[in-house]
Amino acid sequence: MDERIARHPPATGGTIVTDVWTAPFWEAAARRELVLPRCAVCGTYRMPPTPFCPNCHSQSIDWIPHDGTAVLYSYTIVDRVLIDGMEGSLPYVPAIVEFPHAQGIRLITNMVDCPIGALRVDAPVDLIWIEPEPGTALPAFTLSRQQREHD
Amino acid sequence: MTSANSSRTICNKTAIVGVGATPYYRRGESAPQTLDELVGKAILEALSDSGLNCRDVDGFAYFSGGFDTGYLMETLGIPEVRFTASLTGTGGGSAGSIGLGAAAIVSGMADVVVCVGANQQGSQRFGAITSAYPATPGNAFFGATGLVGPGHIFALLARRHMHLYGTTREHFAEVALSARANAVNNPEARMRNPLTSEEYFNAPMLADPHCLFDFCLETDGAVAVVLTTAERARDLRRRPVEVLASTHGGSRDWGRSIYWMNMPDKVFASSGHASVAARLYAEAGVGPQDIDCAQFYDHFTSQVIMQIEDYGFCERGEGGPFVADGNIRLDGALPINTDGGQLSAGYVWGMTHVREAVEQLRGDAFNQIHDAEVALVTGGPSNLPVSGLILGRG
Numbered sequence: 001m002d003e004r005i006a007r008h009p010p011a012t013g014g015t016i017v018t019d020v021w022t023a024p025f026w027e028a029a030a031r032r033e034l035v036l037p038r039c040a041v042c043g044t045y046r047m048p049p050t051p052f053c054p055n056c057h058s059q060s061i062d063w064i065p066h067d068g069t070a071v072l073y074s075y076t077i078v079d080r081v082l083i084d085g086m087e088g089s090l091p092y093v094p095a096i097v098e099f100p101h102a103q104g105i106r107l108i109t110n111m112v113d114c115p116i117g118a119l120r121v122d123a124p125v126d127l128i129w130i131e132p133e134p135g136t137a138l139p140a141f142t143l144s145r146q147q148r149e150h151d
Numbered sequence: 152m153t154s155a156n157s158s159r160t161i162c163n164k165t166a167i168v169g170v171g172a173t174p175y176y177r178r179g180e181s182a183p184q185t186l187d188e189l190v191g192k193a194i195l196e197a198l199s200d201s202g203l204n205c206r207d208v209d210g211f212a213y214f215s216g217g218f219d220t221g222y223l224m225e226t227l228g229i230p231e232v233r234f235t236a237s238l239t240g241t242g243g244g245s246a247g248s249i250g251l252g253a254a255a256i257v258s259g260m261a262d263v264v265v266c267v268g269a270n271q272q273g274s275q276r277f278g279a280i281t282s283a284y285p286a287t288p289g290n291a292f293f294g295a296t297g298l299v300g301p302g303h304i305f306a307l308l309a310r311r312h313m314h315l316y317g318t319t320r321e322h323f324a325e326v327a328l329s330a331r332a333n334a335v336n337n338p339e340a341r342m343r344n345p346l347t348s349e350e351y352f353n354a355p356m357l358a359d360p361h362c363l364f365d366f367c368l369e370t371d372g373a374v375a376v377v378l379t380t381a382e383r384a385r386d387l388r389r390r391p392v393e394v395l396a397s398t399h400g401g402s403r404d405w406g407r408s409i410y411w412m413n414m415p416d417k418v419f420a421s422s423g424h425a426s427v428a429a430r431l432y433a434e435a436g437v438g439p440q441d442i443d444c445a446q447f448y449d450h451f452t453s454q455v456i457m458q459i460e461d462y463g464f465c466e467r468g469e470g471g472p473f474v475a476d477g478n479i480r481l482d483g484a485l486p487i488n489t490d491g492g493q494l495s496a497g498y499v500w501g502m503t504h505v506r507e508a509v510e511q512l513r514g515d516a517f518n519q520i521h522d523a524e525v526a527l528v529t530g531g532p533s534n535l536p537v538s539g540l541i542l543g544r545g
């Protein structure tokens with residue numbers, strides 16, 4: 001098994017650019033709260049947040065707090081430097097996680113702080129917060145404690 | 152389907168009459184030529200091949216942002232243009248730009264249309280291009296994750312395909328080895344040394360499960376084709392290659408795809424081409440069994456396998472075993488990327504595939520498929536539009 005621990009992704013150095021539709025997600029993230037956008041009229045989740053509900057065209061969004069329970073939908077392992085600034089972060093694991101309790105919408109994120117060899121598609125994962133720059137916070141995920149004990 | 156109404160189809164009404172290309176340069180080695188210069192050279196060669204000249208050109212059909220038509224007219228001495236348009240999106244539109252040109256001709260908006268693709272990589276490598284996009288609210292949702300290149304992004308689709316269907320790295324390897332075997336016979340290909348399975352599996356993993364040889368090349372170059380009416384094509388220098396169909400667009404379920412990642416599961420592990428493929432066959436009046444060779448947009452080996460499924464050459468999920476059975480080799484049921492493809496010949500935004508299909512149908516390809524009459528070309532699986540093209544021997 002590949003025992004190496006998935007590290008945090010390289011800091012991009014840039015600030016997160018938002019608009020009126022995406023800002024609530026990032027403002028909550030800065031407080032280390034995961035919120036997911038759900039149509040206030042028909043209850044359809046959508047990700048990323050966009051101006052209209054694709055189901056009913058309502059523009060009203062409820063931002064639903066989420067406990068971060070998710071499953072690992074897919075991932076890639078980055079183990080080679082492609083651009084400057086990546087050197088100290090290898091290996092890291094960009095990933096997609098799916099939220100079964102939020103109609104299966106997905107978030108593009110990272111798997112961190114768990115052995116790379118233990119990663120499995122469909123594994124249960126837990127939310128943790130990483131700090132790419134001091135004072136910032138981004139959602140990331142790690143293999144759930146239950147999963148690790150099971151292995 | 153629109154083919155029911157014969158007046159509303161481009162089928163058999165236009166033909167590719169000329170093809171031109173610069174050499175495929177290693178990334179950065181086309182300097183000091185400028186990008187417009189490469190484009191101009193490809194256009195002049197395509198016109199010369201066709202027997203037409205710059206005074207005959209009255210239209211341009213582009214994709215991936217296109218070029219400056221005014222500048223090309225100024226430097227090439229093209230007196231009047233009646234049509235100049237580009238498909239939206241990126242490399243997904245290469246095969247579809249031929250349809251855009253054909254639509255202009257069939258509707259009477261132009262008589263002779265040039266379609267061209269080109270790239271020249273300076274300091275910015277395509278392999279890390281996503282890291283260079285300006286920050287936007289949209290890309291904030293993947294920008295901070297370290298997905299710095301398309302290879303990482305498409306690796307996410309590849310792993311899901313492996314999970315759902317049991318696709319393996321051996322399957323990806325077969326796509327890479329087959330492409331290289333074809334390139335060995337193509338004097339214009341960049342990579343002409345044979346590739347062994349051992350070399351493939353010893354290569355660095357750039358974006359697990361993608362290794363070095365699952366990535367296309369980074370080359371500089373330009374490819375242009377000249378399109379006119381099927382009627383006029385009959386009187387020109389070269390054997391015409393007719394446009395049977397060209398479709399683009401795609402389904403909302405694919406949408407922004409790699410920048411969205413919320414596609415339904417079945418669509419996620421695909422190339423996003425399924426609906427475009429269905430319309431393409433209906434428009435052309437042919438099916439997968441009629442395709443003599445296919446030129447699939449091969450930015451990544453895994454996406455070749457998913458296109459084989461989306462274009463109906465096998466069931467969804469069976470693309471891996473399909474390639475493992477030898478089907479995509481020159482002597483197989485579906486020879487693909489017969490020039491070596493973007494994996495081993497050269498990468499010019501998919502236009503090399505249009506060129507190779509034309510050469511196959513003219514009968515003068517380096518790896519000539521015997522009696523090739525119908526060829527499939529695809530544009531890049533990416534955010535919409537994706538596109539396809541079916542050409543027939545005139």
Ligand SMILES: [Zn+2]
Nearest residue numbers: 039042053056
């Ligand atoms: Zn709604």
